[in-house]
Amino acid sequence: MKTLSVQFKVNGEEVQAEMPTHITLLQALRELGYTEVKNGCEKGDCGSCTVLLDGLPVNSCLVLAVQATGREVTTVRGIGSLDNLHPLQKNFIEHGAIQCGFCTPGMLLSAKALLDENPSPTRKEIREQISGNLCRCTGYVKIVDAIMETTSEGSKAGKRRPRARKC
Amino acid sequence: MRGFDFLSPKSLIAALRAIDGKAPTCKLLAGGTNVIPTLRDGTLKPRFVVDLGGIKALNYIREKQGWIQIGALTTIRDLLNSPLIKKKGSLLWEATHIFAGPLVRNRATVGGNLADASPAADTAVPLLALGARVKLRSLKGQRTVPLNRFFAGYQRTVIKPGEIVTEVTFPVPARGRKQSYYKLGRRNAMAISVVSVAVLLQMKGKICTDTAIALGAVAPTPLRVEKAEGILRGKKVDLELVKHCAQAAAKSVKPIDDIRASADYRRTLCEVLVHRMICQSLGLEDAD
Numbered sequence A: 001m002k003t004l005s006v007q008f009k010v011n012g013e014e015v016q017a018e019m020p021t022h023i024t025l026l027q028a029l030r031e032l033g034y035t036e037v038k039n040g041c042e043k044g045d046c047g048s049c050t051v052l053l054d055g056l057p058v059n060s061c062l063v064l065a066v067q068a069t070g071r072e073v074t075t076v077r078g079i080g081s082l083d084n085l086h087p088l089q090k091n092f093i094e095h096g097a098i099q100c101g102f103c104t105p106g107m108l109l110s111a112k113a114l115l116d117e118n119p120s121p122t123r124k125e126i127r128e129q130i131s132g133n134l135c136r137c138t139g140y141v142k143i144v145d146a147i148m149e150t151t152s153e154g155s156k157a158g159k160r161r162p163r164a165r166k167c
Numbered sequence B: 001m002r003g004f005d006f007l008s009p010k011s012l013i014a015a016l017r018a019i020d021g022k023a024p025t026c027k028l029l030a031g032g033t034n035v036i037p038t039l040r041d042g043t044l045k046p047r048f049v050v051d052l053g054g055i056k057a058l059n060y061i062r063e064k065q066g067w068i069q070i071g072a073l074t075t076i077r078d079l080l081n082s083p084l085i086k087k088k089g090s091l092l093w094e095a096t097h098i099f100a101g102p103l104v105r106n107r108a109t110v111g112g113n114l115a116d117a118s119p120a121a122d123t124a125v126p127l128l129a130l131g132a133r134v135k136l137r138s139l140k141g142q143r144t145v146p147l148n149r150f151f152a153g154y155q156r157t158v159i160k161p162g163e164i165v166t167e168v169t170f171p172v173p174a175r176g177r178k179q180s181y182y183k184l185g186r187r188n189a190m191a192i193s194v195v196s197v198a199v200l201l202q203m204k205g206k207i208c209t210d211t212a213i214a215l216g217a218v219a220p221t222p223l224r225v226e227k228a229e230g231i232l233r234g235k236k237v238d239l240e241l242v243k244h245c246a247q248a249a250a251k252s253v254k255p256i257d258d259i260r261a262s263a264d265y266r267r268t269l270c271e272v273l274v275h276r277m278i279c280q281s282l283g284l285e286d287a288d
């Protein structure tokens, strides 16, 4: 097995390891303990493996671990923690945008990347941005609601409670 | 997946040297969106993988002497965010909107899309209509191939061992050219085309002075339908003529049955879509 010494940052922490050249960034991250990065399809279809690579959301199953050398990877653990939730995380919880939670880490990262670029996207732009992140549970409405709430417009609207929806 | 040596040259010349003489055992990697899944599932077992991603000099979009030049390593995201492409290559720009989803667009490159030579390749169809050319470099020199002679068959191209695609370039369309791209997929996002159509029209009053029509996912390669174009060129365009043109387009294609659609459905779609897009571009009343 061919290996290479690989070094990159994950959520600000330096990672250095000898890795087989053929493993994907997704496999490497999970083996290194970053199991918040989910493995759904390993071919770019589902988005559950989404990470930020130098700030841009990508499918970590479509990147080789060796290609991450010298770069910064952000997983969902890098954007907030249990006692210090990111506003997106807070709003996902409040809006019931999480059911099984498998898509959530990827969904949050795609949403964060959008808000970093454009703090006041429309619903359409949000749907477009998360079109590579599949959710089998929620039907997307609550996810879009939660992201909308986090936009500069949404936060201006202040304490507006999420609309109650019948199932 | 068997192990491979991983090389990441930082310049084109270093990359050309790295692949020299290694052809059958060596795989180029650009955005990796096609290559990496095949490396993982073992369909592909190269001894060397050469990552072009570090060659920053191959990532550019610029206008030079009447041509738009796009470096092979330019990503679909870069095209989508380019005011130049939006303004002067709107056909291509429209195609980048419906290309996969944002996650794939952040990695996928235009060079990889063309070199992969899928019949449904979403940049290939508009680029064919725009009269694009592909620049190839090897240690021996450079050559330029018109895109309509670049595809050699289903997922095959004229790229020779030792060659790398460096650029795709197209003439800035004349002012007033009407450009439109339409992709029909099974759903709105993350869909591979069932049929895609690119139409370019240059009109002088009611006379069509020039046109280009390209189709995707209806033959072993993306293709120009020259017979259909010939029906419009130089003529006064009315509904009858558009109908003939659309019928000719449907006759020139060789679609297949696959999981996305049947051949018959695709052929019918060609006729319907070509007809509709020309009518819409010209503001003709489409009775159907």
Ligand SMILES: Cc1cc2nc3c(=O)[nH]c(=O)nc-3n(C[C@H](O)[C@H](O)[C@H](O)COP(=O)(O)OP(=O)(O)OC[C@H]3O[C@@H](n4cnc5c(N)ncnc54)[C@H](O)[C@@H]3O)c2cc1C
Binding pocket: A043, A044, A045, B027, B028, B029, B030, B031, B032, B033, B034, B035, B036, B052, B072, B073, B098, B099, B100, B101, B104, B107, B108, B109, B110, B111, B112, B113, B114, B115, B116, B120, B121, B122, B123, B159, B163, B164, B165, B166, B190, B191, B192, B193
């Ligand atoms: C989930 C998903 C959705 C997709 N949706 C679409 C879609 O909607 N439309 C579409 O057209 N495609 C789609 N694709 C296919 C793919 O993303 C595109 O074809 C993409 O443009 C390939 O580019 P890449 O840079 O990732 O190529 P890679 O995978 O890196 O390479 C592709 C091929 O080209 C060769 N190659 C790459 N660069 C060069 C070069 N400069 N010179 C010579 N050879 C080269 C490689 O060796 C390889 O054979 C999708 C893929 C995935 C995974």
Ligand code: FES
Binding pocket: A038, A039, A040, A041, A042, A043, A044, A045, A046, A047, A048, A049, A050, A059, A060, A061, A062
């Ligand atoms: S695991 Fe990467 S997209 Fe599904």
Ligand code: FES
Binding pocket: A097, A098, A099, A100, A101, A102, A103, A104, A134, A135, A136, A137, A138
């Ligand atoms: S919450 Fe289950 S997949 Fe989205």
